[in-house]
Amino acid sequence: MSSVPLSWYLIVAALLFSIGAYGALARRNAIGILMGIELMLNAVNINLVAFWRYIEVTGLAGQLFAVIVITVAAAEAAVALALILAIYRTRDTVNVEEIDLLKW
Amino acid sequence: MTAEQVVFVLAAVVTLGSALGMVTTRSVFVGALWMIAVFGGVAALFILLGAGFLGIVQILVYIGAIAVLILFAIMLTPRVMGDPNAPRYNRQWPLVAVMASALASLLVALVLRTDWPLAQEGAPTITGFAVELGKGFMTTYILPFEVASVLLLVALIGAIVIAREE
Amino acid sequence: MAQINWAETIWLLGPEVILTVGALVVLVVDFVRDDDRGPLLPGLTLITLGGAFLLSFTYLGLDRTALFMFEVDNLTSFFRILATGTSVLILLVSVDYVRSRSRHAGEFYSLLLWVTLAVILVAASSDLILLYLSFELLSITSYILVGWLRDEARSNEAAIKYLLYGAISSAVMLYGMSLLYGAAGSTRLEDIARTFSDPAVRVGTLDELVLPAVVLMLAGFGFKTSLVPFHQWAPDAYEGAPTPVTAFLSVGSKAAGFAVLIRVFLTALPMFQVDWAAVLVAFSILTMTLGNLVALVQTNMKRLLAYSSVAQAGYILMGLAAYVATDTSTLNGIAGVLLYLVAYLFTNLGAFIAVIAYEQATGSVSIADYAGMVRRAPWLAGALVVFFLSLAGIPPTAGFVGKLAVFGAAINAQLYYLAVIGVVNSVISVYYYFNVVRQMFFMPPPAEGEEPVRYPQAMGLALTVSLVGTLLIGIYPQPFLDLANVGRQFLAMLPFA
Numbered sequence: 153m154s155s156v157p158l159s160w161y162l163i164v165a166a167l168l169f170s171i172g173a174y175g176a177l178a179r180r181n182a183i184g185i186l187m188g189i190e191l192m193l194n195a196v197n198i199n200l201v202a203f204w205r206y207i208e209v210t211g212l213a214g215q216l217f218a219v220i221v222i223t224v225a226a227a228e229a230a231v232a233l234a235l236i237l238a239i240y241r242t243r244d245t246v247n248v249e250e251i252d253l254l255k256w
Numbered sequence: 257m258t259a260e261q262v263v264f265v266l267a268a269v270v271t272l273g274s275a276l277g278m279v280t281t282r283s284v285f286v287g288a289l290w291m292i293a294v295f296g297g298v299a300a301l302f303i304l305l306g307a308g309f310l311g312i313v314q315i316l317v318y319i320g321a322i323a324v325l326i327l328f329a330i331m332l333t334p335r336v337m338g339d340p341n342a343p344r345y346n347r348q349w350p351l352v353a354v355m356a357s358a359l360a361s362l363l364v365a366l367v368l369r370t371d372w373p374l375a376q377e378g379a380p381t382i383t384g385f386a387v388e389l390g391k392g393f394m395t396t397y398i399l400p401f402e403v404a405s406v407l408l409l410v411a412l413i414g415a416i417v418i419a420r421e422e
Numbered sequence: 423m424a425q426i427n428w429a430e431t432i433w434l435l436g437p438e439v440i441l442t443v444g445a446l447v448v449l450v451v452d453f454v455r456d457d458d459r460g461p462l463l464p465g466l467t468l469i470t471l472g473g474a475f476l477l478s479f480t481y482l483g484l485d486r487t488a489l490f491m492f493e494v495d496n497l498t499s500f501f502r503i504l505a506t507g508t509s510v511l512i513l514l515v516s517v518d519y520v521r522s523r524s525r526h527a528g529e530f531y532s533l534l535l536w537v538t539l540a541v542i543l544v545a546a547s548s549d550l551i552l553l554y555l556s557f558e559l560l561s562i563t564s565y566i567l568v569g570w571l572r573d574e575a576r577s578n579e580a581a582i583k584y585l586l587y588g589a590i591s592s593a594v595m596l597y598g599m600s601l602l603y604g605a606a607g608s609t610r611l612e613d614i615a616r617t618f619s620d621p622a623v624r625v626g627t628l629d630e631l632v633l634p635a636v637v638l639m640l641a642g643f644g645f646k647t648s649l650v651p652f653h654q655w656a657p658d659a660y661e662g663a664p665t666p667v668t669a670f671l672s673v674g675s676k677a678a679g680f681a682v683l684i685r686v687f688l689t690a691l692p693m694f695q696v697d698w699a700a701v702l703v704a705f706s707i708l709t710m711t712l713g714n715l716v717a718l719v720q721t722n723m724k725r726l727l728a729y730s731s732v733a734q735a736g737y738i739l740m741g742l743a744a745y746v747a748t749d750t751s752t753l754n755g756i757a758g759v760l761l762y763l764v765a766y767l768f769t770n771l772g773a774f775i776a777v778i779a780y781e782q783a784t785g786s787v788s789i790a791d792y793a794g795m796v797r798r799a800p801w802l803a804g805a806l807v808v809f810f811l812s813l814a815g816i817p818p819t820a821g822f823v824g825k826l827a828v829f830g831a832a833i834n835a836q837l838y839y840l841a842v843i844g845v846v847n848s849v850i851s852v853y854y855y856f857n858v859v860r861q862m863f864f865m866p867p868p869a870e871g872e873e874p875v876r877y878p879q880a881m882g883l884a885l886t887v888s889l890v891g892t893l894l895i896g897i898y899p900q901p902f903l904d905l906a907n908v909g910r911q912f913l914a915m916l917p918f919a
Contacts, residue, residue, distance in 0.1 A: 155258040158374065161301065162367035164268045168275055168294075169597055170360035175279035176590050177356070178349040183329055184284050185586050187291050190322065191275055192593035194298045196600050197314075203604040205305045209375040212392045213609045215310055215385065216400070217551045221596065222317050223404050224558045227411035228589055229322050231562055233329040234419035235569050235582045240333045242575045363597075366634055371627045372604060373617075395426070399489040400552050403543060406442065407559045410536055413449075414566030417526050418578075 154205075161202035169195035182239075186232050193225045264304055271297030282344050285330050292323045309385045426489065434481075434488040437474035437502050438539055444470025445535035452528020459527075464517045467531040471510045471538065478502035482908055491549035491610070493685075493912075500760055500909030501545035501681050508674045508767055509538040514884035515775050516666040518782065518877075523571060523664065530570060534670075537563040541674050545681035548689065550599045550609040553682065557595075557642065560678055561588050564671060568663040580662020587655040588645060595642025601635040602690070611690040618693055632694050636701060639686070646679030649739065650709040653732045660728035665781060668724060669774035672731040677763050683742060684756060688913060692747065702743035703840060710736025710847045717854050723777055723787045726854065730813060731770060733851060737844060738762045741828040744835040747913075755835065756913065758827035760906035765812070765820035765895050772888030773809040776802050779877040779885070789858055794867025799875035803862045805889050810855040812892050815848045820895035823902075 168191055175188025197218045204214025257265075274293035281287045295318040302311035393401040432439055448466050455462065478499055486494045513534060520527050540563055543556035565588065569581025603609050605628050606617040618632070644652040660668045687698055713733030720726040738759055745755035779802055780795065781787050796803040812821035825848065832841040895902050 155260050156264045156304070158372055159368055160264060160268070161305070163364050164271060164301070166363035166367060167272055167360055168298075169363065170356045171272070171275040171279055172593075173359060173590070174352055174356035176586075176593075178279070178345045178352040180343060180346045181284050182582060182586065183326060183333075184287060184344070186589075187278060187284075187287060187326065189586075189589045189593055190291065190318075191278070191294060192590070193596070194294065194318070196593065196596045198298060198301055199597070199600040200603065201302055201305050201307050201310060203372075203600065203607070205307070206374055207372060207604055207607040209607075211608070212388060212397070213551065214603065215307055216389065216392055216397055217554075217600075217603070217609060218307075218310055219313065219389070220400055220404060220551055220555050222313060224407065224555065224562075226317055226322055227407050227562055228558070228585070229325055230411050230415045231418070231565055232582070232585050232589070233325055234415040235565075235578055235585065236329055237332060237419050238569070238572055239575070239578045239582060242573070242578065362634075366601075366631065369627055370605075370631050373607065373628065375607070396490050397551065398426070399491055400549075400555050403552065403555050403559060406536060406539070407555065407562065410533065410559065410563050410566065413529050413533065414562070414569075417529055418566065418569055418572050418581075 158206040165195045165198040182236050267297050267300035295319050434494045436477045440474045441535050441539040445532040448532045463528050475506035491552045492546050493548045495912040496908050497912040498546040502542050505538050505541040511771050511884045512670050514880040541678040544678045548611045567667040576662040580659045584655050584659040591641045591645040595639050598635045598638025614690040633697050636698050643683050647735045648732045649705045650712045657725045657728040661724045665778045699743050706736050706739040714847050714850045741831050744831040746835050755831035756910040757906045758831040760909045761827045762824035765824035768888045768891030769809050769812040775885045776806045783875040792861045793865035795862040814852045814855050818896040820892045823899045
């Protein structure tokens with residue numbers, strides 16, 4: 153058995169998730185918000201791989217799940233950045249508080 | 257402390273410290289550089305957990321693709337990103353900070369209280385994970401594999417339709 | 423390694439195979455022929471959707487699993503029929519709209535097919551990995567469709583807000599899923615249920631993990647179904663999106679959210695019903711009350727319908743909150759949810775189709791511009807009145823039957839206060855629906871714009887189908903009640919329910 157207990161990994165993941173959530177909810181800049189979301193997804197991946205290592209052990213599900221999460225994160229980032237560029241082109245801003253045609 | 261514990265603590269400090277740097281720095285560009293350090297720290301944690309293949313995927317996709325994409329977007333929007341005096345947070349940020357701290361303590365308490373059903377066997381029996389992953393995606397997990405390919409195609413079409421100059 | 427019988431698998435996944443192949447064919451034809459205005463692309467899309475719709479009926483009564491994690495059971499069949507039927511109606515109203523406003527018709531139709539596929543996948547997944555992936559396929563396709571009008575600032579902004587809210591809530595949901603995976607050591611819903619029904623596990627502290635995991639997952643599920651407080655995206659996305667896409671979000675995407683609620687809670691966590699049902703009751707009350715109160719002050723038709731559809735989600739959720747496993751009567755809460763979804767499909771789509779037709783003719787979605795509508799478009803105004811009657815739950819319409827089913831389920835489950843709050847909310851909603859009716863019938867029209875409103879035949883057909891459906895369910899609900907009851911029969915086949 154490893155000398156690092158499962159709970160250490162889970163604590164790092166919980167803290168990283170909360171820091172990411174803070175970034176996602178407090179930032180004004182759409183790209184800053186997106187970066188916060190990426191941290192949250194990374195935190196979940198730590199959880200998944202740690203559970204795979206200490207609990208599932210014989211299967212593949214945890215790591216496969218993490219691969220799928222990474223795929224989704226990449227697809228989401230591509231669409232988000234495309235939208236950000238489209239908005240920048242028409243409105244000259246990427247700050248969500250200035251995107252005010254619709255109530256935020 | 258064993259060597260493994262030392263490495264873990266180092267990786268954890270890099271990950272969490274860079275994450276704090278990322279959300280507190282004024283410049284989004286500097287934030288993106290901190291974010292790359294977070295991705296690196298997480299990759300180190302994966303390798304420590306015996307998921308070496310995933311650690312490499314993490315570096316290739318997160319640092320090689322997502323971080324580069326974000327840096328591109330930052331540099332393509334210079335009039336906003338270049339302004340050093342722009343406030344970094346919205347008006348609710350103190351409230352959000354309290355909520356995030358509360359979330360952190362709740363989640364930490366939750367994972368510490370739980371008696372996780374730890375496996376008896378010790379380390380995972382699978383060796384050569386890249387091979388097993390490939391087999392998994394061609395057998396039991398073939399449906400997620402196919403759906404992921406549809407997802408990537410959809411994202412590709414969407415990004416082109418939305419962002420292409422006309 | 424398990425062997426896959428491919429012939430059988432392709433048959434079991436028939437509608438999904440048709441949708442995927444159809445979407446690819448549409449893309450290729452669009453690329454080769456560069457003919458965005460002709461009837462070829464919508465025709466191909468319609469054939470694909472129609473084929474998938476008809477084929478979906480042949481799986482009723484089956485209980486099989488395709489490719490280890492796709493359940494071909496009655497719940498899936500129900501949502502296959504619902505999703506493809508919805509998309510047929512959305513397609514009929516999109517043709518003219520897309521032709522006049524976007525240069526990428528082919529891509530739009532292929533995305534419409536894929537978003538339909540995503541709804542079905544979400545409803546059918548019995549593994550957290552596939553569930554999460556399908557959920558994100560649905561979300562990302564929706565973000566793109568909301569931002570489709572790339573040169574309209576409103577559309578882009580609605581899309582980026584929708585995306586940022588959506589990505590945060592799905593990350594929270596994913597954290598909840600990872601906790602369930604940690605507890606069970608498996609991502610299969612069945613294995614999670616088995617873990618928690620094991621008496622040795624049930625006494626431990628693992629039990630205490632369930633409620634936090636449920637709350638975290640509800641952030642994602644509640645986002646899709648637009649439950650308060652995860653509804654903030656809805657008014658903006660509804661207002662900014664191309665209106666046919668708004669119609670899809672309010673019906674198809676919402677139905678997928680309820681499918682996943684039913685699937686996950688009843689398959690993986692039936693033994694914790696006391697816990698999650700209490701959470702759902704709170705969400706239901708909050709959602710219908712807030713949705714209705716905010717709808718009272720809206721001046722934009724699309725925002726009004728957005729808040730109205732938030733409130734409707736509260737009523738629908740009542741059925742699941744009031745579900746009693748031992749109750750096998752027709753007023754069982756799950757049948758209520760499914761019946762309400764069908765009623766809501768015809769009603770809400772109908773209302774949106776009328777709004778689209780009027781918007782195409784007048785270019786406005788402001789409620790003030792509905793003044794004097796009856797003189798310009800008497801049929802449209804008449805149909806809109808029927809849809810509003812149905813949304814308010816007044817007989818003889820579909821909405822009345824749907825409300826009867828979920829309120830009845832609440833009473834059967836002895837949640838009397840929940841049923842009373844539902845009735846009070848329905849009364850409040852009458853006020854804002856009839857405010858619009860008053861505008862349409864009793865206010866003088868503006869000086870300009872006296873000419874009659876015209877709309878294409880396809881839109882007229884979709885409007886007629888919605889109108890007939892709304893009235894038919896109201897007057898003769900039996901066949902739809904039967905369909906809803908077939909849909910919930912998947913419950914009898916669950917190992918741990």
